[in-house]
Amino acid sequence: MPLSSHTSSGTTSSSSSNDVDWQWPFLVASSCLAPLHVAVRISLANRMPIMDCDESFNYWEPLHFLLYSNGYQTWEYSNTFALRTYAYLMPLVGLSKGLETILLSGTDLSWLWPLLTEQPVGGNNKLALFVLLRATLGAWMAWAELSFVRAIAEHAIPSKETKQRRSFLRMVALVTQFLMLTSAGMGHASAALLPSSTLMGLWLFAAGAFLRRQHTHFIVLAVTATLAVGWPFGVALFVPLGLAVLAREYSHPESSMMTLFAKIGVITGIIQGLVMVIDYRHYGRWVSPVWNILVYNTKAGGxxxxxxxxxxxxxxxxxxxxxYVAVIGLIGTMAAPLLLPSNDLWLLLVPMLTWIVIVAPRPHKEERFLFPIYPAICLGAAILSVYIVQKLTVWRTASAQKNATRTATVFSVILLGVIWGPAVLISSSRIAALMKYYSAPLKLYAELPAFVKDPHDSAIAPISICTCGEWYRFPSSFYIPHKSLSFGFAPSKFGGQLPQPFTSYGSGAKSAALRAFNDKNVPEPGSYTTFQKCDFLVELSTSMDSCTESLEEGYEWQAYLQEPFLNADNTTEINGKRLIGWPGRTFSCSSRLSRKELLPMKATVT
Known part of the structure; x- marks a missing residue:
């Protein structure tokens, strides 16, 4: 039966003596969880691996170009296709300028790096900036999550609501926060520089504004997410809540629909205008990447x-x-309208179903496409579990007389711990596994500054770092400390199109004559570095044969630095080693940095 706030006669129901009072566990836990939430997001930001090469090449590399005038360009940023908006990167450009000022001021931050990352940061200001930017992204997501759960706990509850109902909503907020905090998916999605991650954060803020009935705030966030992030498909997440906003305004006697639509039009015009001006500056022509990416994804074979x-x-x-949080979350999403018929909370779960209907049938699938629904999974699971626990607790303590409320509350907290304790352990193990088994490329590239003692010494010849089959694990040019080191893609068995170095014209019209790109995923010669020019090679110990060219006669690759790595190709998706960070060094291969060495001459016997 639904958690109703009214009796059959229409009068306000009173809390029975054995109702669960969630007030004290909510106050105690929420006061502790908020700082912990921020600390965990910041701590994991640079300890979790970069899971998607799209993050490196479509967002970190263009950002690096905007800051340092070099980096790798994908075909989506070519003047011919213009599928990506530069507006998405502008906030980070401004933030980077401020952080660079601090880094170049000589301020001693040696105490900070062990708190943020396990990578060696000293001596590489670019890597230090990268670490600070990812930590900031993690902190921003924590802010969005805390805003979301606070809105659930404190959103506008009518005065007729019972104490039991208010307590119920607060505990739903607490369990939602707990599940998001301990989720492995939220752990690596939170600090990712990807439109889907940013969309998730904006949706969290917008959902909070929706619950607080801050409609103008909601409209600004929804329009920004649709037009400025560069992933217009996300509008599907805001349409259900947007329709609810329209219904609220229409039913409000003092609201004017004409005023509301005028407000939407003005906000849309301002944001779209800013986005187009920014893209005009970088592409050299009036262009709408939002429209271009929609067209590209709707045509056959995109x-x-x-x-x-x-x-x-x-x-x-x-x-x-x-x-199993996902299973309970999906069930909770389907059941929420029945459990909370008179509450706006269940409306927050509708976008998840809408999103699944849109992305599930598409042939091309990426893990990042699911990021926007991660919070809703946690909310659905929280609603169902708290509802069931509350009903079981009332039944369990129905015969109790003395201290019934306290007994019910303690029993409920214990029961929730029993339900979600195993999920927390599994998720924590998954997080440990990701950090342990897949962070080798980050650690390996972070060691690059050690190759050049003094980058200003003209006597030191430039050094070229290459990769063949491991191109998609290159974290970004932020790991290339200075111009004495260069990075390149050596010819490999990979049959698709690789990024190419940005020209000084960026995405302007003149760059099209210097860099050939296509939208057919066909290799372009300009992407490759001749194998003989490579001084170092980054590959897995099991993928050295991915290189299609050979070294000059008399040379061979000698392992210079190795970091343990789990080869996912040799494990199943639901595999103990892949799921759980077991103690010990049980790795299937290593990520290896090899140096080109001249073989010693063999003495000949006459």
């Missing part, structure tokens, strides 16, 4: 060129990142 996966791909990823 994103399917980059891989096709069955529906089971999403199911496996959700289970890896959320374990």
């Amino acid at each position: 994103d399917e060129l980059y891989g096709i996966e069955p529906l089971s791909y999403y199911i496996k990823n959700i289970l890896l990142n959320f374990n």
